[in-house]
Amino acid sequence: MLLPLRRLPGLLRRSLSTAASPPAWAMVYRISTADESARGVSLSLAPPPLASRVSIPRHVFGLEPFPDNTDRDPVNFFSIAPPAPKEGSDPDTGRNFINVFGSGVLAASGDGLLLLGAYRNRANAWAMFKHQVPSPAPFEVLDQVYARSFYDPMRVSRFVCNPVTGEMVRLPDFDGTENAFSAATGLLTQADTGPGRGPPKRYAAAQLGVLDGGQRFLLRRLSSETGEWDELVLPSPLPPGRRMHMNHEVLDFGGRLWWVDVSWGAVCVDPFSDRPELCPFELPGDVMLPDQQSEEEMWQLLNHRRMGVSDGALRFVEVSQEEPFRIKSFTLDDESGRWMVVHQVSWRTLCSEARATPLIAAIDPLSADLLHLHVPVGKGFCVTADIRWKRPVESMALGSGIHPSKCESSFVLPCVLPSFLGSSPIPGKNNVSKNKTLADVLVRSDRHPKT
Structure with missing residues (x-):
């Protein structure tokens, strides 16, 4: 067994939202x-x-x-x-x-x-x-x-x-x-x-x-x-x-x-x-x-898996590789020292027309509700999704100079x-x-x- 997950007193809380204006x-x-x-x-x-x-x-x-x-x-x-x-x-x-x-x-x-x-x-x-x-x-x-x-x-x-x-x-x-x-x-x-x-x-x-x-x-x-x-x-x-x-x-x-x-x-x-x-x-x-x-x-x-820092907490996101490509988001609770499920949503709910498995591009560092996904269709495009309210926010092509073969x-x-x-x-x-x-x-x- 691994050593039990231990709380790091005073270290797990790093809130960016307490600043006068979000960076x-x-x-x-x-x-x-x-x-x-x-x-x-x-x-x-x-x-x-x-x-x-x-x-x-x-x-x-x-x-x-x-x-x-x-x-x-x-x-x-x-x-x-x-x-x-x-x-x-x-x-x-x-x-x-x-x-x-x-x-x-x-x-x-x-x-x-x-x-x-x-x-x-x-x-x-x-x-x-x-x-x-x-x-x-x-x-x-x-x-x-x-x-x-x-x-x-x-x-x-x-x-x-x-x-x-x-x-x-x-x-x-x-x-x-x-x-x-x-x-x-x-x-x-x-x-x-x-x-x-x-x-x-x-x-x-x-x-x-x-x-x-x-x-x-x-x-x-x-x-x-x-x-x-x-x-x-x-x-x-x-x-x-x-x-x-x-x-x-x-x-x-x-x-x-x-x-x-x-x-x-x-x-x-x-x-x-x-x-x-x-x-x-x-x-x-x-x-x-x-x-x-x-x-x-x-x-x-x-x-299909990513760990990151978002809104002052450590987060982990997984996108299943089988239909309906369920997205599950966890946060590491600094009180209990345990992972807590915070959001679950199907990719089909966010993008019903897509036929490709989405790849995780980035966990939003300022909002625990936002996730950025890469969809490898054609030259590829990125989708920003609100996984709390289960809706896409924005979708756009990768942009010039970004090479689809390297977007994994x-x-x-x-x-x-x-x-x-x-x-x-x-x-x-x-x-x-x-x-x-x-x-x-x-x-x-x-x-x-x-x-």
Whole structure:
């Protein structure tokens, strides 16, 4: 059995509705683009359920202008396959190696700061594209590199960003070998008077990885007060033989970071604590799956299950995958420490004409009654539904620049944008590698021979 769900005194209540005016929020498209002339990060806001777009300055990749003086985005870098090697030549020669770039939004804090990742990979062009021509859609090339490249590991540079002011602070890299691409990383912010009560005075970034087949966890954490990463190995609070799949975004809630496995529950930890401890929280009994799920099953499950923070409470939503596609919403009660059903509605009631299973796009962070759904029909469209009064509120196409093939499994990220962000500098020791680009780091690391 899992450890009993424990109440966290004073931490589970984080009401946004008590503010003088509700803060704005955005559904941030997690695939970012690069801007040739930008000096900082920028957020192109769109009202939900439309997705807002993030752009980062191209200089973070350390790229020189393209020889043909075009303005191609490094994310869309290779829109045609490279030429095949000449007959009798070695396809692994240096001239066939290429660099592939990409960037994306990794997490959002409860106070509106973003954690971004900029990726760079060196791979064999012919081996990578031998059977499939790369697509010009963002991250499609990146996905192929990650799946096919055995020549160089994916490297990632992380930035804490203020999407309103454009300020970016580069985090230092981890020491040694680490799975930087896939391990789930979150961002937590705190004010002097507690979470959710003013401009952030400090933040913590943390990454949780699985060790020994799931028997232990590796917690890497960085505080803005120290500007350095440290590592801790923590015992797993899960049942023996159960491994956690962390393909859900990491949540900032109640002064803790929450890593979610939508098949059984979540673990949370205070990254600022001198003695951090992983606390488990099970899903409701009729939702939790008793058997271990495969990677492929978990990605499919993530389309229909989501955990999030809404109106100061932790919420969980499930959309059944069979007719009539029943939507069930739960909230974690901070008095009893138990999940309570708050809404149930059939998708057929909300959209009688739809014939496709809706996917969860985002839990509304300001209203427990609103849910944003993605319907994969044609090029796809988003529906905002009031699940309390059982009626659709709004429906619209995904918008330009949003690629339907990538609109599954957390393709948008809810991000609250309180008014104080416009005058809030990113806290902490921000001189740490602040002005180094990802290319600077790669040049330095490439000087060390691989073992």
